[in-house]
Amino acid sequence: MSTNNAPITESDTSRFVRIKEGDLDLQLHYNDAGGGAETVVMLHGSGPGASGWANFNRNVEPFVAAGYRVVLMDCPGWSKSDPVVSTGSRSDLNARALKGLMHAIGLDKVHIVGNSMGGHSAVAFALANPERVGKLVLMGGGTGGLSPFVPMPTEGIKLIGALYRDPTIENLKRMMNVFVYDTSNLTEELFQARLDNMLSRRDHLENFVKSTEANPKQFPDVGHRLGEIAAPTLVVWGRDDRFVPLDIGLRLVTGLQKADLHVFSRCGHWAQWEHAEKFNRMVLDFLAR
Numbered sequence: 001m002s003t004n005n006a007p008i009t010e011s012d013t014s015r016f017v018r019i020k021e022g023d024l025d026l027q028l029h030y031n032d033a034g035g036g037a038e039t040v041v042m043l044h045g046s047g048p049g050a051s052g053w054a055n056f057n058r059n060v061e062p063f064v065a066a067g068y069r070v071v072l073m074d075c076p077g078w079s080k081s082d083p084v085v086s087t088g089s090r091s092d093l094n095a096r097a098l099k100g101l102m103h104a105i106g107l108d109k110v111h112i113v114g115n116s117m118g119g120h121s122a123v124a125f126a127l128a129n130p131e132r133v134g135k136l137v138l139m140g141g142g143t144g145g146l147s148p149f150v151p152m153p154t155e156g157i158k159l160i161g162a163l164y165r166d167p168t169i170e171n172l173k174r175m176m177n178v179f180v181y182d183t184s185n186l187t188e189e190l191f192q193a194r195l196d197n198m199l200s201r202r203d204h205l206e207n208f209v210k211s212t213e214a215n216p217k218q219f220p221d222v223g224h225r226l227g228e229i230a231a232p233t234l235v236v237w238g239r240d241d242r243f244v245p246l247d248i249g250l251r252l253v254t255g256l257q258k259a260d261l262h263v264f265s266r267c268g269h270w271a272q273w274e275h276a277e278k279f280n281r282m283v284l285d286f287l288a289r
């Protein structure tokens with residue numbers, strides 16, 4: 001945890017913990033920053049080389065400065081967490097992992113910010129453990145299911161699959177170029193960091209391919225259950241999201257009991273990164289209300 005004004009770094013906040021939750025018995029990696037009374041858990045997306053830090057490095061400091069403890073969980077099968085093959089619902093598996101992490105580090109109730117797969121997992125957690133959720137923030141995810149407007153799998157999801165099967169820098173660039181609206185923000189340093197992260201865990205890449213072969217519906221449609229969720233929710237979407245289209249966000253807003261929607265124009269699948277400053281202000285205001 002950071003106790004002074006020094007920058008918050010991945011290595012200073014890096015932690016490991018063993019969790020046992022249902023059928024899960026594994027080591028998880030997470031980052032833990034800040035020390036407020038309320039905790040915000042951030043859950044990353046499912047791309048190759050993703051991690052809590054890769055997805056949320058532009059969000060941790062402002063949340064800590066606002067007085068929150070921030071926990072970034074690396075889901076089983078990503079980054080420095082243990083490998084796993086998911087043959088059922090990956091959203092439910094991640095939700096169980098989060099419950100195990102909360103038990104292991106003594107968290108009763110948290111706010112959850114979820115990006116893409118992280119959004120699906122946040123909703124799965126809220127359905128299974130309603131009393132343990134404060135507020136939800138869902139970006140580019142929250143339920144699987146088809147879009148009536150955009151052919152699925154979308155071009156972004158197809159590029160993720162191609163990158164998992166053939167993890168080259170060329171395929172990484174193809175995927176990341178449709179990730180964001182403004183590709184001028186994608187530096188060689190960013191590509192390299194993501195490539196290194198991906199290639200350092202070939203077991204994760206192979207397990208993802210095995211998982212989708214065993215069960216192509218890793219993130220099931222829970223649209224019919226959204227009305228069970230009473231947690232106040234902010235749904236945030238990029239108008240130009242080429243991975244999970246905006247109409248999935250509309251389904252969330254109409255299905256959840258208490259949900260507001262903000263759509264960023266000129267924004268792809270990584271709203272928390274592409275529009276970080278406005279995203280941080282908006283989410284902190286929502287959490288404080």
Ligand SMILES: O=C(O)CCC(=O)/C=C/C=C(\O)C(=O)O
Nearest residue numbers: 045046047048050116117219244
């Ligand atoms: O298939 C889905 O609905 C989820 C896709 C998804 O999680 C993609 C996320 C990509 C990232 O956020 C990432 O790789 O950082």
